[in-house]
Amino acid sequence: MNAYMICFWAILKREVLRFFQQRSRLLSALVRPLLWLIVFAAGFRSALGVSIMPPYESYILYQEYIVPGLCAMIILFNSMQTSLSMVYDREMGSMKILFMSPIPKSFLLLCKLIAAACLSLLQVVIFLLLANIVDVEIPWWGFIYAIPSVFLSAFFLGALGLILSNFIKQLENFAGVMNFVIFPMFFLSSALYPLWKIQESSLWLYWICQYNPFTYCVEMIRFALYGQFNIQASSVVLGCVLVCGFVAVGTFKPKK
Amino acid sequence: MSITITDVTYRFKAKPVLSDINLSLQPGFNVLLGPNGAGKSTLLSLLTGQRTIQQGKITFADDDIRHDTRSIMAQLGVVFQQTTLDLDLTVLQNLTYFGALHGLSAATVLNRITPVLTQLALIDRLQDKVRSLNEGHRRRVEIARCMIHLPQYLLLDEATVGLDVDSRKLIIEHIRALATAQHLTVLWTTHLMDEVLEDDPLFILNQGKLIEHGVCHTLLAKHQQSSVFDLYRTLTQPQGLL
Numbered sequence: 001m002n003a004y005m006i007c008f009w010a011i012l013k014r015e016v017l018r019f020f021q022q023r024s025r026l027l028s029a030l031v032r033p034l035l036w037l038i039v040f041a042a043g044f045r046s047a048l049g050v051s052i053m054p055p056y057e058s059y060i061l062y063q064e065y066i067v068p069g070l071c072a073m074i075i076l077f078n079s080m081q082t083s084l085s086m087v088y089d090r091e092m093g094s095m096k097i098l099f100m101s102p103i104p105k106s107f108l109l110l111c112k113l114i115a116a117a118c119l120s121l122l123q124v125v126i127f128l129l130l131a132n133i134v135d136v137e138i139p140w141w142g143f144i145y146a147i148p149s150v151f152l153s154a155f156f157l158g159a160l161g162l163i164l165s166n167f168i169k170q171l172e173n174f175a176g177v178m179n180f181v182i183f184p185m186f187f188l189s190s191a192l193y194p195l196w197k198i199q200e201s202s203l204w205l206y207w208i209c210q211y212n213p214f215t216y217c218v219e220m221i222r223f224a225l226y227g228q229f230n231i232q233a234s235s236v237v238l239g240c241v242l243v244c245g246f247v248a249v250g251t252f253k254p255k256k
Numbered sequence: 257m258s259i260t261i262t263d264v265t266y267r268f269k270a271k272p273v274l275s276d277i278n279l280s281l282q283p284g285f286n287v288l289l290g291p292n293g294a295g296k297s298t299l300l301s302l303l304t305g306q307r308t309i310q311q312g313k314i315t316f317a318d319d320d321i322r323h324d325t326r327s328i329m330a331q332l333g334v335v336f337q338q339t340t341l342d343l344d345l346t347v348l349q350n351l352t353y354f355g356a357l358h359g360l361s362a363a364t365v366l367n368r369i370t371p372v373l374t375q376l377a378l379i380d381r382l383q384d385k386v387r388s389l390n391e392g393h394r395r396r397v398e399i400a401r402c403m404i405h406l407p408q409y410l411l412l413d414e415a416t417v418g419l420d421v422d423s424r425k426l427i428i429e430h431i432r433a434l435a436t437a438q439h440l441t442v443l444w445t446t447h448l449m450d451e452v453l454e455d456d457p458l459f460i461l462n463q464g465k466l467i468e469h470g471v472c473h474t475l476l477a478k479h480q481q482s483s484v485f486d487l488y489r490t491l492t493q494p495q496g497l498l
Contacts, residue, residue: 003359010356014345021344093340096306101357102330108357 007103008111015115029078029123030130033070038134041066055226063136068222069191072214074127075120075154076185080177082116083161087168106249113158120154121147142225149224152237153217159244166253189215213240257317257408257441258282259303264312266298273298274464277312281443285435287452288445290461291492296445297337299461300413304334316409330358333402337413339394343387347378347397350386351404358405365404372400376430392423399427403434410434410442416451449485462492
């Protein structure tokens with residue numbers, strides 16, 4: 001194995017080890033979307049009917065509608081927690097060790113992003129398996145189709161998190177990220193309600209959702225889960241991956 | 257394999273932290289002495305590429321830190337003032353992770369560190385989480401870690417501060433032996449006078465300026481002082497406090 005592969009596997013292994021050692025993180029990563037699915041969706045099931053719309057071929061239950069949005073929520077939270085772990089590494093000094101490597105910084109950051117994306121993928125797969133238990137029927141081949149979409153979304157949101165970590169000086173600032181990044185991104189998207197419903201109630205809100213790249217992550221995953229390819233959503237997410245990837249790697253500050 | 261620092265000035269928000277530093281470190285054990293806030297850690301962060309040089313030049317043999325960073329990093333072992341180990345990983349996981357960042361397989365790492373860890377009395381703690389180790393043991397792990405990639409240069413920033421006498425003695429003797437046996441260029445920064453021997457090349461930094469340098473016993477004779485402590489006090493404290 002060459003030096004770059006050894007380095008990649010080591011970074012991936014470290015992130016996975018750390019993830020499984022932080023049991024509360026693992027638990028909350030699964031409990032959070034399940035609460036939304038079981039409690040929130042059940043409550044709103046009668047109030048929010050969803051008519052036939054692509055990629056669905058018949059009327060669906062609200063629970064089924066929000067599953068792709070919840071997958072994207074898992075990715076969003078994991079990506080932002082990765083940015084938090086960057087801040088932690090910077091505060092604890094581990095970041096110094098990472099950048100004492102003779103391997104290029106851009107490659108090291110790329111490895112970090114891929115590792116975070118793999119963790120997101122793992123959490124989404126576990127969530128989808130649990131969702132099947134509570135009667136949300138996702139076709140088994142949807143899991144396979146969704147892998148690239150989940151990975152691409154995770155890479156984009158991870159890169160966004162990396163950019164944000166430049167502006168977070170202390171771990172305590174994570175509450176700010178929750179209020180100003182995670183919640184607006186999640187609620188101002190098609191994760192919980194279809195865009196046409198939002199358009200009916202507020203046009204300006206609809207336009208905000210249209211310009212929110214998270215909406216396209218949700219839609220890309222939604223179509224992929226039913227074996228379809230949404231070219232518009234995929235193009236937007238791919239564009240975001242490239243822009244945020246370059247900005248994240250180019251502007252990352254290992255030291256505050 | 258020398259380290260040369262030429263006309264280095266570093267400012268933080270317009271305030272000079274280092275001013276016109278010129279020094280050359282030769283293979284062997286070099287001591288950088290200075291009070292807290294003298295600029296020792298800033299100088300170390302410039303030497304390790306953690307901060308970008310604003311003015312002046314730093315070279316490792318013929319490699320310039322600004323242009324040949326990767327080749328320098330491959331030859332540089334560092335122990336930072338703040339512990340940089342991952343507390344949730346085991347000693348072995350920390351060491352193999354570091355080795356991998358230098359492109360070394362776990363087997364190579366284990367091969368190289370076994371004698372070092374035996375020497376540092378850590379071989380039985382390989383599978384222990386770093387969180388369960390005391391400060392002295394954590395430092396020993398960091399010392400072992402900085403040697404994994406067989407560096408030519410070692411930079412240690414106050415590596416023994418806060419440790420008990422036995423741990424300090426073990427670590428400093430280990431580094432001195434390494435410097436001699438492997439012809440390493442070692443920069444040992446400290447503010448603990450008892451770590452300096454009479455034959456050590458000594459560099460004294462105060463308020464961002466290199467105020468004196470030379471072999472310790474020569475400096476003692478030059479300033480007519482009987483101990484490193486007196487020499488240090490004479491050079492670094494304002495006259496009114498003496």
